Amino acid sequence: QVWVSSQGTVTPRTESTLIPEVSGRVIKVFPAFREGSFFEKGQELLQIDPSNYQLAVTVVQSQVAEMKLALAEEQAKARQAEKNWQRLGQGKQAADLVLRKPQLEGAKASLAAAEALLKKARLDQQRTHILAPYAGRILEQQVDIGQYVSQGTILAEIYSVDYAEIRLPLSNEQLQFIDIPELYRGQDQQIPVMPEVTLIANIGLHNNQWQGRIVRTESAYDTRSRRLSLVAQVDNPYAKTAENKPTLKVGQFVEARIKGKLLKNVFIIPRTAIRNSSQLMIVNQQSQLNLRQIEILWRDADYVIIQQGLEEGEWLCITPVQYAVNGLPVRALNEGKPILINQGIQQI
Structure with missing residues (x-):
C-alpha cells in the first residue's frame, strides 16, 4: 500500500467579508x-441604529396612503366620465383621455411606486440587524x-465552519501512484470515489491526527514548483470529539499522508540497503557480493519499492559496506546465524 506524503496549510472552504447594506x-x-x-x-x-429608517418607513407609509386616496378619487372620476359619455356621446367611441384612462393608469403607477418605496424602507430597516x-x-x-x-x-472577516480544506502539492512522480478520477467538460458532475487522507500536526508534545478525503484537484499546475495541488477536506473540523482532540485552526501547518495505489508483485526494501541511490548488494551462492543496478518504482522516508532486479530466494545485504565491489567475499548472517557456509573475509 503506497502512502504519498505532502504538506499544506489549513484554510476555510468559504471565507467572506461582512459588509453592511x-x-x-x-x-x-x-x-x-x-x-x-x-x-x-x-x-x-x-x-x-434604526431610527432614521423607522422614520423613513413612517414617511413612505403616508405617501402610500395619499396615493391610495388619489387612486380612489381617480377611479370615481373615471366612472363618472364613462356615465357622462354614455349620456352625451351620441353612441360614438370615446377617447381614452375623455374616459380618464391615462389619469387612472398614472394613479395606479404612483401607488405602485409608493408601495415599492415602502418595501425598500422596511427592507433597509431590517438591514440594520446584521x-x-x-x-x-x-x-x-x-x-x-x-x-x-x-x-x-x-465589519469583519468571517469563515464557514462546515469544512476545512488543505491544498497539498504533489509532483508528477507522486501523482502517478494516486487514483484521481479525471473530470471532463460536459460530463455528469457526479462525485467520484476519492482517496482518503490523514492529516498530522504536532501541538506541543502531542501528535494529533485528523481524517479527511481528497475532494478535487486544482485546475492548473503551479508555474514555479511545477506541482499540482490536491484539495483535502475535513468535515466538521471544529466539533468536540470524545478524545477532546484540538480542532484544526485556520493557518495551521499540517503534514498529510494520502492513500495511494495498492502495488502488487513488488519488493519492499529498507532504504539503508540502497547503495549509490540505485544499487543493491546481493550475496550469491559463493558468499560473494554482487552489485546490481535497479530501477526504483517508489520511495518514502524508510523504504523503497522495486518491481524488477530481485528474484525470490535471493539474499539481500542490508548492512552498509564501505568498500563494496563485485566479488567481495563475505560471511552472511541472518539473525546471527550463517546463511551460506563458505570461507570469507568480511562479516555482514
Whole structure:
C-alpha cells in the first residue's frame, strides 16, 4: 500500500467579508461578534441604529396612503366620465383621455411606486440587524460599538465552519501512484470515489491526527514548483470529539499522508540497503557480493519499492559496506546465524 506524503496549510472552504447594506452608528454588539467566536446561520451579530429608517418607513407609509386616496378619487372620476359619455356621446367611441384612462393608469403607477418605496424602507430597516449568512467563526473584527459605518465598510472577516480544506502539492512522480478520477467538460458532475487522507500536526508534545478525503484537484499546475495541488477536506473540523482532540485552526501547518495505489508483485526494501541511490548488494551462492543496478518504482522516508532486479530466494545485504565491489567475499548472517557456509573475509 503506497502512502504519498505532502504538506499544506489549513484554510476555510468559504471565507467572506461582512459588509453592511445601510449606514449608521453601531448601537449593539453581540457576544458572537468577537474574534474567534462561533455563530450560527441567521444569528444576529450587531445592530446599526434604526431610527432614521423607522422614520423613513413612517414617511413612505403616508405617501402610500395619499396615493391610495388619489387612486380612489381617480377611479370615481373615471366612472363618472364613462356615465357622462354614455349620456352625451351620441353612441360614438370615446377617447381614452375623455374616459380618464391615462389619469387612472398614472394613479395606479404612483401607488405602485409608493408601495415599492415602502418595501425598500422596511427592507433597509431590517438591514440594520446584521445577521450571519452561514454557520461560521469570526476571523477578524474591524468595528465595535459606537462606530459609524457606511455602505461598503468592512465589519469583519468571517469563515464557514462546515469544512476545512488543505491544498497539498504533489509532483508528477507522486501523482502517478494516486487514483484521481479525471473530470471532463460536459460530463455528469457526479462525485467520484476519492482517496482518503490523514492529516498530522504536532501541538506541543502531542501528535494529533485528523481524517479527511481528497475532494478535487486544482485546475492548473503551479508555474514555479511545477506541482499540482490536491484539495483535502475535513468535515466538521471544529466539533468536540470524545478524545477532546484540538480542532484544526485556520493557518495551521499540517503534514498529510494520502492513500495511494495498492502495488502488487513488488519488493519492499529498507532504504539503508540502497547503495549509490540505485544499487543493491546481493550475496550469491559463493558468499560473494554482487552489485546490481535497479530501477526504483517508489520511495518514502524508510523504504523503497522495486518491481524488477530481485528474484525470490535471493539474499539481500542490508548492512552498509564501505568498500563494496563485485566479488567481495563475505560471511552472511541472518539473525546471527550463517546463511551460506563458505570461507570469507568480511562479516555482514
